[in-house]
Amino acid sequence: MGLSMRLLNKVTLITGGARGMGATAAQLFAKEGAKVVIGDVLEEEGIEIAKRIKSIGGQCIFTYLDVTNPDDWEHAVRLTVSTFGSVDVLVNNAGILIREDLDNVTLEGWDKVLDVNAKGVLWGCKSVVPEMRKIGGGSIVNISSISGIVGLGYPAYNASKGAVRSMTKNLACLHAGDNIRVNSIHPGIIRTDMMKNDPHAQEDWQNLIPLGRLGESIEVAYGALYMASDESSFVTGSELVIDGGWTSQ
Numbered sequence: 001m002g003l004s005m006r007l008l009n010k011v012t013l014i015t016g017g018a019r020g021m022g023a024t025a026a027q028l029f030a031k032e033g034a035k036v037v038i039g040d041v042l043e044e045e046g047i048e049i050a051k052r053i054k055s056i057g058g059q060c061i062f063t064y065l066d067v068t069n070p071d072d073w074e075h076a077v078r079l080t081v082s083t084f085g086s087v088d089v090l091v092n093n094a095g096i097l098i099r100e101d102l103d104n105v106t107l108e109g110w111d112k113v114l115d116v117n118a119k120g121v122l123w124g125c126k127s128v129v130p131e132m133r134k135i136g137g138g139s140i141v142n143i144s145s146i147s148g149i150v151g152l153g154y155p156a157y158n159a160s161k162g163a164v165r166s167m168t169k170n171l172a173c174l175h176a177g178d179n180i181r182v183n184s185i186h187p188g189i190i191r192t193d194m195m196k197n198d199p200h201a202q203e204d205w206q207n208l209i210p211l212g213r214l215g216e217s218i219e220v221a222y223g224a225l226y227m228a229s230d231e232s233s234f235v236t237g238s239e240l241v242i243d244g245g246w247t248s249q
Contacts, residue, residue, distance in 0.1 A: 005032065005033045006032040006033065006225060006229045006231070007029055007032040007033050007034035007089070007225070007228060007229055008032075008033035008034075009033060009034075009035065010033070010034045010035070010088040010089055010228070010229075011034070011035045011037070011080060011084040011085065011086050011087055011088045011089070012029050012034045012035065012036050012037065012088065012089040012090075012091065012228065013037045013039060013076065013077070013080050013087055013089070013090050013091070013128065014026050014029070014036060014037070014038055014039065014090075014091040014093055015039045015040065015065060015067050015090075015091065015092055015093050015094035015120065015124060016039075016040055016067075016093040016094030016095060017036075017038035017039060017040055017046060017049065017091075017093065018038060018040035018042035018043075018045035018046035018048075018049055018062075019040075019042065019045050019049075019193060020192040020193055020217060021093060021143065021187070021190065021192060021217045021220050021221065022038070022040070022091070022093040022094070023038075023045075023049045023217075024217035024218050024220070024221045025091060025093065025217075025220070025221040025224050025225070026038050026049055026053065026060065027049070027052065027053055027058075028218065028221045028222070028225055029089075029221075029224075029225065029228065030053045030056075030058030030059065030060055031056075031058065032225060032229075034059075034089070034228075035059040035060075035084045036050075036053060036058065036059065036060040036061075037060070037061055037062075037063060037076065037079070037080045037083070037084070038050055038060065038061070038062045038063070039062075039063050039064075039065030039067075039072075039076050039094075040062070040064070040065060040094070041064065041065070041066050043062070043064055046062040046064075047062045049062070050062040059084070061079070061083055063075065063076050063079050063080075065094075067092075067094045067116060067119075067120030067121075067123065067124060068115045068116055068119055068120055068123070070123055070127075073123050073124060073126075073127040074127065076127075077127045077128060077131060081131060086131060086134070086135045087128045087131040087132060087138065088132070088135065088138050088139070089138060089139045089140075089141070089228045090124055090125070090128045090138070090139075090140045090141070091141045091143070091224055091228065092120065092121040092124045092125070092140070092141070092142045092143060092164075093143045093224075094116060094120055095116060095117045095120075095143065095145075095160075096112065096113060096116045096117065097113070097153075097154070097157050098112065098113050098154070098156065098157070099154055100154055100155070100156065101154055101155070102155055105154075105155055105156065109156060110155075110156045113156035113157055113159075113160050114156060114159065114160050114163075116160075117157070117160030117161060117163075117164065118159075118160045118163040118164060118167070121142050121163075121164050121167060122167065124140075125140055125142075125167075125171055125182070128140065129175060129178070129180060132178065132180050133178050133180070136179055137178065137179030137180055137181075138179075138180050138181070139180070139181045139182075139183075139227060139228050139229075139232070140171070140180065140181070140182040140183070141183055141184075141185060141224050141227045141228055142164050142167070142168045142182065142183070142184045142185070143164075143184070143185050143187070143220075143224075144161045144162075144164040144165045144168070144184045144185065144186050144239070145157070145161040145186055145187060146186050146187065146188045146241065146243050146246055146247050147161045147162075148161030148162040148163075148164060148165040148184075148186060149162075149165065149186055149239075149241070149247055150246075150247055152246075161186075164184060165184055165186070165239060168182050168183060168184040168237065168239070169182075169237045172236040172237030172238075173237060176236060181227075181232070181233075181235065181236040182236060182237065183227045183232070183235060183236060183237065183238045183239070183240065184238075184239045184240070185220060185223050185224060185227065185239070185240045185242060186239055186240065186241045186242065186243065186247075187215060187220045187242050187243065188209065188215055188241075188242065188243025188244055188246045188247075189205045189209060189214050189215065189243070189244075189246070190214060190215040190216065190217060190219075190220060191214045191215065191216055191217070192217060202214060208246070209243070209244040209245060209246055210244060210245030210246070210248065210249065211244035211245055212244075213244065214244075215242060215243070215244055219242055220242050223240050223242050226240075227240065
């Protein structure tokens with residue numbers, strides 16, 4: 001595989017790892033020597049990514065994981081530890097977007113977005129911290145969004161991603177004594193399946209981004225790789241913005 005070993009033998013659980021940014025991160029992490037557990041509700045896609053990783057010599061398993069369900073979290077963490085021995089890294093990547101502005105927002109839509117994007121991150125952190133304490137530390141990488149920093153987006157999505165941003169800082173301070181680092185990543189407009197259904201033309205977005213193009217999943221994955229690795233050993237409670245300059249305007 002030509003491993004560069006930035007995550008050699010680090011056991012990593014990635015939610016929403018069946019496609020998009022999560023799948024890209026899973027494959028990159030495996031190439032860097034990590035033992036990867038993909039958690040997702042998309043079973044066929046998740047199993048396929050795990051097979052792809054194993055076909056090139058990586059170590060990877062898939063588990064069904066609804067991030068809003070504490071029982072699923074308990075199972076996923078138990079499976080990770082029983083298979084690979086520990087949990088060194090958690091990437092809370094699972095997220096959804098429902099395009100409801102204030103005029104047409106529904107309680108159902110609001111609750112669903114907050115459940116997945118915010119509560120899912122909370123339960124993920126709660127589930128892995130005890131295991132990370134056992135091994136003397138770890139790294140949690142929470143995928144937020146520039147919508148957690150600026151007003152781009154929809155009320156529920158912005159609220160959920162803002163919650164991830166603030167929760168990350170809270171948990172970073174609470175668990176610094178456990179040597180558990182907690183950081184957030186804030187992608188801008190990234191070329192993913194989520195964006196394919198966006199009512200704005202890609203050209204419209206590109207014109208609003210200083211670098212003049214959409215981001216790619218691999219560019220977010222490299223940010224997550226840095227946060228997951230020991231290279232960021234003095235980084236906690238931080239937010240890494242990967243947006244082509246959007247929030248600098």
